[in-house]
Amino acid sequence: MNFVFAGPPGAGKGTQAGLFHARHGLPHICTGDMLREAVRDATGLGERASEYMRRGDLVPDALVDEIVRARLAEPDCGDGFILDGYPRTLEQARVLDASLASAGRRLDAAVLFTIRDDVLLTRLAGRRVCSRCGMTYHVEYRPPRAAGRCDVDGAPLAQRKDDDADTIRHRIGVFRELTGPMVEYYRADRRLLQANAERPIQQIYEEICGFIEAPDPRQPSRARVRPIEVRPAPAV
Numbered sequence: 001m002n003f004v005f006a007g008p009p010g011a012g013k014g015t016q017a018g019l020f021h022a023r024h025g026l027p028h029i030c031t032g033d034m035l036r037e038a039v040r041d042a043t044g045l046g047e048r049a050s051e052y053m054r055r056g057d058l059v060p061d062a063l064v065d066e067i068v069r070a071r072l073a074e075p076d077c078g079d080g081f082i083l084d085g086y087p088r089t090l091e092q093a094r095v096l097d098a099s100l101a102s103a104g105r106r107l108d109a110a111v112l113f114t115i116r117d118d119v120l121l122t123r124l125a126g127r128r129v130c131s132r133c134g135m136t137y138h139v140e141y142r143p144p145r146a147a148g149r150c151d152v153d154g155a156p157l158a159q160r161k162d163d164d165a166d167t168i169r170h171r172i173g174v175f176r177e178l179t180g181p182m183v184e185y186y187r188a189d190r191r192l193l194q195a196n197a198e199r200p201i202q203q204i205y206e207e208i209c210g211f212i213e214a215p216d217p218r219q220p221s222r223a224r225v226r227p228i229e230v231r232p233a234p235a236v
C-alpha cells in the first residue's frame with residue numbers, strides 16, 4: 001500500500017493519513033511536518049526552507065525530494081506508506097516514481113481530495129494543532145474535549161503561522177496553479193483516485209478504505225489495491 005494523498009491545503013489529507021496510521025499502522029509521511037520540524041530545529045534544511053514556507057510558496061523540489069527519498073528508505077516504510085502533501089509538482093511526481101523504481105517498488109495510487117475553496121478557507125481558519133504531538137483539531141468540526149488543550153497529551157493547541165487569511169489564500173492559489181500537471185500525470189496512467197473531501201471525516205475514511213482491500217489491517221503488507229474504475233477528476 002504505497003499511497004499519495006494529494007489536494008489543497010486544508011482538504012483533510014493529514015486528518016485521513018492520521019486515521020490510516022492509527023488504524024492500519026501505515027507510516028504517515030507529511031513533508032510539511034518534516035519541514036516545520038527542520039525550521040524549528042534551525043537545521044540547514046530549515047534555514048533554506050523557512051522563507052518559502054513563511055510566504056506560503058513551495059520550497060524548491062530538490063529539498064523535498066531528498067527528505068522524502070531518505071524517509072522512504074527507512075525500515076518502517078517497507079510495508080507501505082502514505083505520503084501527505086508530496087508530490088505537489090509534476091517534477092516531484094516523476095522523481096518519486098524514479099526513486100521507488102530504483103528500489104523495485106511502485107506507487108499504487110494518488111488519492112486526490114476534491115474540495116471547494118470556500119470550504120478550505122473555513123477549515124484552515126479554524127485549524128488548531130497540538131504544540132507537542134502535532135494532533136490536528138478544528139474549533140468547530142473537530143473540537144478537543146477541553147478547550148485549547150490536546151486530547152492526547154493535554155498540551156496547548158496553537159494556530160499554524162501560515163494559517164492566517166492572506167497566506168491561506170496564497171497557498172490555495174499556489175496549489176491550483178502548480179498541481180494540475182501532476183494530477184494529469186497520475187490520471188494518464190490510471191493511478192488517480194478521487195475522494196469528495198467535503199463530507200464528514202468518517203465518510204471520507206470509508207470511501208478511501210473502499211479503494212483498498214485490506215484482508216488484515218494489522219498486516220498492511222498483505223493489502224492490495226483493487227482494480228479500480230477511475231472516475232474523471234474535475235479540473236484543479
Ligand code: ADP
Pocket residue numbers: 007008009010011012013014015016123124126127128136137138139141142197198199200201204
Ligand atoms: P491538510 O492536511 O489537507 O492540510 P488537515 O487534515 O490539517 O488538512 O485538515 C484541515 C482542517 O480541517 C483541520 O482543522 C481538520 O480538523 C479539519 N477537517 C479535516 N477533515 C475534515 C472534514 N472532513 N470535515 C470538516 N473538517 C475537517
Ligand code: AMP
Pocket residue numbers: 009031032033035052053054056057058059060061064084085086087088092171
Ligand atoms: P503543508 O503542511 O502541506 O500545508 O505544507 C506547509 C508548507 O511546506 C508549504 O506551504 C510549502 O512551503 C512546504 N511544503 C510542504 N510540502 C511540500 C512539497 N511537496 N513541495 C514543496 N513545498 C512543500
